[in-house]
Amino acid sequence: MPAEILGLYNYWIVIVLMMAGLYVVIASHNLVKKIVGLNIFQTSVFILYISMGEVEGGTAPILAEGIPRYANPLPHVLILTAIVVGVATTALGLALVVRIHQAYNSVEEDEIEKAEDSQP
Amino acid sequence: MIGAHLPALQVVVPLIAAPVCVLLRRPRLAWGLATLINWICFGVATALLARVLTEGSISYPLGGWAAPWGIEYRVDVVNAFVLVIVAGVSALVVLFARASVEKEIPAERIYLFYTLWLLCVTGLLGMAVTGDAFNLFVFLEISSLSSYALISLGPERRALTAAYRYLVMGTIGATFILIGIGLLYMMTGTLNMMDLARHLPAVAGTRTVIVAFGFLTVGISLKIALFPLHSWLPNAYTYAPSAVSALLAATATKVGVYMLLRFFFTIVGPYFSFEVMAEGGLLIAIALLATVFGSVVAIFQDNIKSMLAYSSIAQIGYMVLGISLVSVTGLTAGIVHLFNHALIKAGLFMAVGCLAFRLRAVTLQEIAGIGRYMPWTMAAFVVGGLSLIGVPLTVGFISKWYLVLGALERSWWPVAGIILFTSLLAVVYIWRVVEAAYFRTAPNRGHPTRFQEAPWSMLVPTWVVILANVYFGISPSFPIDIAQRAAQALLSPLP
Numbered sequence: 001m002p003a004e005i006l007g008l009y010n011y012w013i014v015i016v017l018m019m020a021g022l023y024v025v026i027a028s029h030n031l032v033k034k035i036v037g038l039n040i041f042q043t044s045v046f047i048l049y050i051s052m053g054e055v056e057g058g059t060a061p062i063l064a065e066g067i068p069r070y071a072n073p074l075p076h077v078l079i080l081t082a083i084v085v086g087v088a089t090t091a092l093g094l095a096l097v098v099r100i101h102q103a104y105n106s107v108e109e110d111e112i113e114k115a116e117d118s119q120p
Numbered sequence: 121m122i123g124a125h126l127p128a129l130q131v132v133v134p135l136i137a138a139p140v141c142v143l144l145r146r147p148r149l150a151w152g153l154a155t156l157i158n159w160i161c162f163g164v165a166t167a168l169l170a171r172v173l174t175e176g177s178i179s180y181p182l183g184g185w186a187a188p189w190g191i192e193y194r195v196d197v198v199n200a201f202v203l204v205i206v207a208g209v210s211a212l213v214v215l216f217a218r219a220s221v222e223k224e225i226p227a228e229r230i231y232l233f234y235t236l237w238l239l240c241v242t243g244l245l246g247m248a249v250t251g252d253a254f255n256l257f258v259f260l261e262i263s264s265l266s267s268y269a270l271i272s273l274g275p276e277r278r279a280l281t282a283a284y285r286y287l288v289m290g291t292i293g294a295t296f297i298l299i300g301i302g303l304l305y306m307m308t309g310t311l312n313m314m315d316l317a318r319h320l321p322a323v324a325g326t327r328t329v330i331v332a333f334g335f336l337t338v339g340i341s342l343k344i345a346l347f348p349l350h351s352w353l354p355n356a357y358t359y360a361p362s363a364v365s366a367l368l369a370a371t372a373t374k375v376g377v378y379m380l381l382r383f384f385f386t387i388v389g390p391y392f393s394f395e396v397m398a399e400g401g402l403l404i405a406i407a408l409l410a411t412v413f414g415s416v417v418a419i420f421q422d423n424i425k426s427m428l429a430y431s432s433i434a435q436i437g438y439m440v441l442g443i444s445l446v447s448v449t450g451l452t453a454g455i456v457h458l459f460n461h462a463l464i465k466a467g468l469f470m471a472v473g474c475l476a477f478r479l480r481a482v483t484l485q486e487i488a489g490i491g492r493y494m495p496w497t498m499a500a501f502v503v504g505g506l507s508l509i510g511v512p513l514t515v516g517f518i519s520k521w522y523l524v525l526g527a528l529e530r531s532w533w534p535v536a537g538i539i540l541f542t543s544l545l546a547v548v549y550i551w552r553v554v555e556a557a558y559f560r561t562a563p564n565r566g567h568p569t570r571f572q573e574a575p576w577s578m579l580v581p582t583w584v585v586i587l588a589n590v591y592f593g594i595s596p597s598f599p600i601d602i603a604q605r606a607a608q609a610l611l612s613p614l615p
Contacts, residue, residue: 085261096284103277
């Protein structure tokens with residue numbers, strides 16, 4: 001039982017990161033911190049995909065003499081795409097935060113809401 | 121020769137046109153290119169639909185790599201219909217966009233606006249055409265990222281916070297879908313939708329598949345703004361530029377609903393979705409709550425765009441309701457409402473866009489007495505509104521008819537009752553606009569231009585959509601025939 005729990009430790013890391021990221025997105029009132037939380041949340045999924053490519057006793061997926069077992073490269077390639085998407089999302093999110101800062105002079109959610117209520 | 125490559129062209133043409141748009145820089149040139157490309161897309165989509173209807177589904181191996189290893193584009197009746205809806209609405213709204221965008225967006229940013237527009241359409245068409253689950257995620261992100269940016273171009277500063285909120289919620293939704301797809305891959309070792317459908321029954325009972333199904337359901341529900349995951353939608357539609365509201369309201373959520381159909385029926389299969397997971401009861405409850413909540417909140421909105429946005433939440437409820445009846449009639453109602461609601465909301469948001477072209481704000485106070493000065497715009501709004509309510513001779517009636525039929529088939533009288541009740545709520549909120557526009561006296565208007573009708577380049581596309589509402593309401597056989605075939609295809613077991 002302990003071996004089963006410890007043996008799957010990368011999935012535990014996935015769960016911890018995912019929950020931490022989601023918590024920051026929900027609980028933080030700072031727009032930049034929310035983007036950071038979103039990033040952590042996405043990173044956990046990257047690790048999930050990379051972990052599932054693992055083959056027991058396999059090496060890196062390189063075609064060479066004397067390597068009979070290797071990890072499944074497809075999830076790695078997929079996640080490369082997802083990383084690019086994550087970078088684009090972060091960039092767009094931060095760009096929006098910059099524009100929000102110009103328009104409201106704040107990146108705190110409660111101050112922005114106050115400004116919206118007083119002067120739409 | 122070209123005919124064989126239509127599924128790829130559907131996506132590649134707007135994708136390549138988008139960077140060309142950046143190079144053109146001149147606002148009118150960029151608009152011209154976007155219009156041309158959108159109409160080409162519409163042509164391709166209709167050609168695909170015509171072929172699918174006569175020859176059956178098309179499988180297109182991208183780059184010649186055979187499925188399930190390569191990415192397969194697979195067009196059947198369901199997604200060919202969605203392609204036509206997306207491309208058709210986009211082609212009409214882009215005509216409307218020229219004058220509207222020149223008014224709402226600074227001239228030096230207009231070429232970027234049309235670049236984003238083309239990318240957004242690429243993503244939406246790609247989601248519909250692809251037969252590969254991971255490819256679907258990539259296109260989902262292309263369309264989402266470009267729509268966040270499109271919304272942030274809105275004239276008020278609130279557009280920025282609306283876009284930011286949509287970005288956070290949308291990314292969570294898309295990541296949930298990514299997790300779901302990953303878990304399915306873990307159990308089956310394939311990403312091709314047809315291949316997934318073949319391999320899943322063997323592992324259907326496992327916890328991984330059940331968790332995957334949960335993640336997919338929540339992720340897609342976030343994307344289609346199904347109550348109670350709708351909080352991003354009202355502000356996003358309210359503060360986006362008028363043309364963007366019309367495009368997104370008519371297409372983005374429709375493609376999301378298509379995604380729901382694909383995952384629930386084709387990939388996981390109706391048996392697992394609705395009998396093993398008992399998703400039907402849950403979805404029906406949520407869908408009914410969505411229709412009531414959306415309609416009631418819409419009544420209390422003073423901003424007309426925001427009113428239509430809440431009404432959209434209710435309409436998504438109708439679609440999900442039809443789908444979760446899991447019968448041919450119910451699915452037909454859901455799919456035909458995809459088409460009908462695209463026509464209704466595109467028409468209404470375009471009419472509101474015409475109002476926004478002349479007025480400072482599209483609130484009930486501002487439009488007081490406007491019926492006298494903008495008769496064509498308001499007439500379009502009234503016809504669209506009647507269609508939204510579901511008055512006979514409009515498309516809205518057809519959807520409601522099939523929806524009620526589907527509910528009665530299962531002898532669920534309360535469900536049918538709620539559908540009729542929420543239609544009455546729609547009468548209330550549409551009436552508030554009609555009352556303000558026709559029966560209140562106009563306040564002293566400052567600028568003489570504000571007395572005028574919107575330019576014809578905006579009115580003509582609006583009226584084309586509005587007349588389509590009436591045309592397909594009087595002779596609905598075309599969309600209903602396709603929706604029925606699509607419903608049968610989704611419910612029948614795989615070959």
